[in-house]
């Protein structure tokens with residue numbers, strides 16, 4: 001079941017992110033940061049707990065990043081990642097009326113995003129992200145993430 005995240009989910013979400021933070025695939029987020037961003041996060045939950053998560057970050061009313069997307073290793077390959085991306089997009093479209101909405105992600109798994117309807121682009125298409133986030137990242141001079149985007153009318 002995909003649902004909106006709640007602040008109380010923060011510890012479970014942090015545990016899902018941790019292996020990929022350790023592998024430097026995702027940036028570290030504090031529990032407080034995850035809690036604060038719960039209103040812009042969706043999760044996939046089964047009886048055993050939360051198995052997937054994806055967050056939104058708006059840089060403007062029409063520019064939204066899909067961030068901190070993780071599916072538990074045991075649940076990968078079931079279509080949950082794609083469903084979560086689509087659910088995150090639907091949530092963003094519900095939060096902001098302005099159109100067209102441009103979604104983007106910086107990722108090592110561009111092929112996965114292509115399966116979700118995204119196309120590859122370049123990071124300079126998102127100066128807001130570069131100025132507000134990337135410039136402060138420890139890996140800014142050694143970043144191999146690929147930019148992908150999708151526009152929804």
Ligand SMILES: CC(C)(COP(=O)(O)OP(=O)(O)OC[C@H]1O[C@@H](n2cnc3c(N)ncnc32)[C@H](O)[C@@H]1OP(=O)(O)O)[C@@H](O)C(=O)NCCC(=O)NCCS
Nearest residue numbers: 020069070071076077078079080081082107109111112115
């Ligand atoms: C990448 C990730 C989110 C994919 O989630 P998932 O639930 O396993 O993916 P899905 O089952 O929804 O796959 C949807 C489609 O993408 C394809 N796909 C999934 N992962 C892929 C990958 N790493 N490379 C290429 N294609 C991939 C699937 O084959 C499927 O294709 P189809 O539509 O033709 O059937 C998940 O593997 C993950 O959490 N990885 C570790 C963390 C990570 O890299 N996060 C992304 C950072 S932005």
